[in-house]
Amino acid sequence: MRNFFAVYTKELRSYFVSPVAYVIAGVFLFLSGYLFRNILMSFNFYCQQFSQRSQFMSGAGMPQLNLNEMVVTQFFGVMDFIWLMVVPMLTMRLFAEEKKSGTIELLMTSPISTVQILMGKFLACFTLYNLIVALTLVYPLILEVYGDPDWGPIWTAYLGYFLLGGTFVGVGILASAVTENQIVAVLLAFGGLLLLWLIDWSATFAGPTAAKILHSVSIIEHLQGFQRGVIDTKDVVFYLSFTFFTLFVTSRVVESRRWRR
């Protein structure tokens, strides 16, 4: 436990002593803020149009303008794509750098298990991810000041991001473990995540059974429920097991030096 904590603090510290954490948080918040503004502006535009028209139409048959549906869900729907690009940059150094600089030799010859090393690194990166995600709470808070959003779906969306983040970091850390080149690690993670993202697209052209499988391995498919305010055990289990799977494979990859004779 102490070993794990030593690795965890070391990794987290190294994000914050280098510009990495600040630059990534800054770029992410800038982009998400820009998107949030535009989504809000278009909602504003609809509102104005709506109020003009409602003078001519009245009562039933009028569509509802929903702040949650039109702003919150849409905003969360684009934020996950930014994360898809950002997480590989958070994870790329975790193992690749240790291999390149030779410090992996220190870790592997110390009385500390591979699982402790891996969990220290994983949780450090996951902590940073959640810190940045927590900063985006400022957007729903702005809505709260000027409107009346339903907080239920917002919290479930954050739960979805929490689970999705584990999977993203898991894939990223696996990519970092297979190479000593950080660029390769980024590209592998990004390519892998993008494929898992787009995989349900090909479901359209697949047979019914294959389509079902393709749908269920798509990492984004499982997020949509959370964004609508639905917590489905199926989705929770998907993310948790996916994360566990990537971490398991990573530990085997890191350990492989020990049993490859």
Place this chain on the structure above:
Amino acid sequence: MIEVRNLSKTYGDVTAVEDVSFIAEKGEILGFLGPNGAGKTTTMRVLTCYLPPSSGSAIVDGFDVVEESMEVRRRIGYLPEFPPLYADMTVSSYLTFVAKIKGVPSAQLKSRMDEAMEKTGIAHQRNNVIGHLSKGYRQRVGLAQALVHNPSVLILDEPTVGLDPRQIIEIRETIKALRGEHTIILCTHILPEVSMTCDKIVIISEGCIVGEGTPESLMSQLKEGEVLRAQIAGPSDEIRELLSGIDGVLDVVDDDTAAPKDGDEQAYIVTAAPGHDIRDLVAKRIVDGGHGLRELRGLEMDLEDIFLQLTTQEAEA
């Protein structure tokens, strides 16, 4: 104590180390000597549980490197060829991290760190960032890292490479000061380093051990016999015949490397069979024969000659 038995390590088709066996007793410094690419680092990586052996075994302090890897890792301090440093950390935060993952109890953490920094002479650099240190100080931080948990076994892979002469001397002094407390394996391709610091030498070439023993025993074992250089005034034919006639002398040749002296003075290299001390006899015969003995001295093969002889023989074979 370290015991290596019939250790082999192959990478795919390439054999890096083949059938290596040696023992390092408690408290001694064992020099592991060999040219670059001879398999030194591979052997050290097996000893430190970084790589598994392909066959054979290695026992460190009574624990097997494969079966009881955690116990071995607790007892070993390892300075790899490239010190495993985190450039963005300060010396003290780095050593704290290493001490923690090496399992140093919190209560002893501070005293262990101070001791390691004291021994390696980096106490005044403790708050500096490692990335800003000079090569020599980085090497010392690497050494401190290997010492911080007070391991019974220290494995140092080329600890003086890339340092300036003054730093090399300082690091060697540091290593010598550690003798007795720790069993030390010192890997190097630099000969004076082993003859100066080590109690025992193992010479490795192309993955195989080609020589083993104390620096003295290695030298005497490899001497093909006593070799003398004699500078004598007198007719050279007569002297050569005289020298050849001495019991135990195998060969007499002129030493042409010396500048010719005035008159009939000439230098001879006299080689005797092993175990024959011919110095007194040579002196006596020459003086009895009425010739002028100007100089007589034994030629010693130094470690350099032995090393070259062993490693090149291996290459030819």
